[in-house]
Amino acid sequence: MIPSTELSEIGYPDTLDRAGRLPAGLFPPRDDVQCVTVDKIPRTPDIVELRLRPIGPRLRHVPGQYVRVHGPDVQEGTYSIANAPRRDGEMSLLVSRTKGGAVSGWIHDVLAVGDRVRLSGPHGRFAAGLADRKSVV
Numbered sequence: 001m002i003p004s005t006e007l008s009e010i011g012y013p014d015t016l017d018r019a020g021r022l023p024a025g026l027f028p029p030r031d032d033v034q035c036v037t038v039d040k041i042p043r044t045p046d047i048v049e050l051r052l053r054p055i056g057p058r059l060r061h062v063p064g065q066y067v068r069v070h071g072p073d074v075q076e077g078t079y080s081i082a083n084a085p086r087r088d089g090e091m092s093l094l095v096s097r098t099k100g101g102a103v104s105g106w107i108h109d110v111l112a113v114g115d116r117v118r119l120s121g122p123h124g125r126f127a128a129g130l131a132d133r134k135s136v137v
Contacts, residue, residue, distance in 0.1 A: 027060045031120045033067075037113050038090060046097045048108055049082070051090060052117055058089025059122060067091070067121030069103055072110075077103030081122065 035052040043049050059067070066080045083092040098104040111117065 027062070027065075027122055029121050029123050030059065033059055033119050033121070035091075035117045035119060037111060037115045037117055040107075040111065040113055043094065048095050050079075050093045050095050050107060050111070052093065052119070053088065053090045055116070058087075059091065059119075061085055061091070061122035065122035065124045067093070067119045068123065069093070069107070070118040070120070071103035071106045073102075075102040075106075077101065077107075078123075 034055045038053050039051040041049040068076045070076045079093040082094045095107045
């Protein structure tokens with residue numbers, strides 16, 4: 001049995017317009033979403049997988065959307081959500097270390113499992129049409 005996700009709950013393939021965009025307001029972005037860092041996994045010397053779980057209501061999203069991670073001070077970084085929606089709301093972000101990037105450097109060098117992170121989102125209306133079974137690679 002395939003586990004149900006938001007994709008099947010909202011009838012994902014039928015929600016896209018002809019340009020491949022989600023309807024405005026399907027999952028309105030939220031500000032000040034508090035998350036806890038569940039895991040931080042080095043994938044390459046310059047990329048970490050950051051796994052975040054919202055504290056409180058889950059952040060509903062579809063593939064192709066992104067979040068803004070609020071780092072120290074007033075800086076923020078924008079990262080695509082790298083996993084399909086999960087019932088527990090856990091999100092995976094692949095964060096590349098960017099030369100001079102305050103937020104990516106903070107995520108790589110300072111942020112630890114158990115730390116809280118504030119983000120906003122989901123943002124973006126473009127999504128791949130999952131009803132199309134052709135390979136995109």
